[in-house]
Amino acid sequence: MLNYMKSELYRIAHGTEAYLLVVALVVVVLAANVILYAMTFVDPTFPYATVRFSLSNLLGMFTMLFALAGVLVALLYADDRKNGTCKNAIAHGCSRTSLFVGKCIVSVAVGLASMAVVLVVYIGSAALLLEGPVAEPAGVLFTAIAAGLPSIVAAVVLAVALEGYFAKTATAIVAWIVVVFVVPQVLALVGLRIDPVAVFAGWLPTNIFGNEVNMAFLGGDFPWDKPFGLAKCLIAGFASLALFAAVGVWRARKIEL
């Protein structure tokens, strides 16, 4: 498995996909901060050119990190089956479980490295260009990321599992969107009528980091501000991670190429 991971890291380092994603995200976060900064020249009383406002944008769109996890895996492993590279690995003696676990670890590692670069640029440019304290809003952002990290990793693992299961990357993406976004949203809506469903839907990561965070912006605490909320975030994330990993290994062992 170690050899497989090393070869994947070599491929990713010599490919363009991961760099493209990082550059695109860096451009977006830089542009967001530059626009806020530029607004102060247009309107000197513009109240949103602050670090707090800039960083709270990411909190408001926290589920976008889940989406980026899916995008990352789709970019890294697009057409892996079509290209026949999975076949090579198995024919060379790599087990299906090693292949799946190796892909998950590599994706998470590349994802974390990419996120670190983007966050440095995001917080750094905000600190340089915008007003207000940095430490406190950055602390809130880091706490949110820590609380959401297991869920983000779970989203990566699910994407790898689906990418390996479906022959076409496009089909895997659709299935991933359904599991990560559509099902939780539908259950949340059904939960408006049926209480037990609402309880279950309330434990799904997309609803915690989407609906509950949005509610916090309207007035209240973020889910991770209180011990129970933080525990809920972590339990939901780790439970999803365990479920997707188990299903992924189970399916990977059965896949015929």
Add this chain to the structure above:
Amino acid sequence: MDTVIETKGLTKRYGRTDVYALRDVDVRVRRGDIFGVVGDNGAGKTTLFKLLCGLAFPTAGELRLFDAYAPHDLERQRARVGAIIESPGFYPALSVEKNLECCRIQKGVPGKDAVERVLDVVGLAYAKRFRCRELSMGMKQRLGLAMALLGEPEVLILDEPTNGLDPSGIVEMRTFLQRLNREKGITVVVSSHHLAELEQLATVYAFLSRGRLVEQVSARVLQERCADCIDIGVSDPAGFTVLLERELHHECYQVLPDGIVRIFDPSTGIEAYSGLASGAGMDVYKLERRKTSLEQYYLEMKEKGAA
């Protein structure tokens, strides 16, 4: 010679249908063989290769690779095998060299010069910086072969490696495989639609038809079977066969459905057989000396398999 690949009752059924891609296949590949797998489309060649390489799971039967048969052991032994199944797999956006480097790292082959060596061996050194998506079919096949050769495998499993190659490419590939087999002692398991091509390459043949192994035969035995024969058409085929056995002590013949007597391994000249018939008062309306080609033999095998 020791056995490197052995299957016993190997069976593969896809899904829940009654259609078997492979049924009760027993093959034995010995070290140093060039094992040619012959069969039509859908005969089960690729399925057999997929099972050997672990890309598919058998429904029943046993597969041994270097005497290992447990799934985990088989995975380990596959590191000793190089393979191209269906088409060579690689990353289209990476260069030839980087694809091979990925493969080298994945196989755990020490030394970066291993990539240069296989590039030289397959004659792709000049194209090492080409992106794989820019390669011609022949170059892709060579790259696949280079990947399979990394780590100096003991067995090469090649599924129709000459597909898409031009005539000179086919000759090059054949010469190359023969050289690998002769100089490095690599066992080659190869399938091809080009029977004439296999005829010049294989030392052992396995004939597959509709998922069943019709016959596994060595090239030497096949050569004997494809040896000369004489077709003789006489007015009394039954009487002629009696004469054949009594006068010439020849029992290796076949009466074809149209009454023609086919004499295998003729021990005497063609005139002796016609003389035998005319001497007994039979009319001889056909007399032809012929040689069975691998194609003809294959078609006969197919009929046998269908029966």
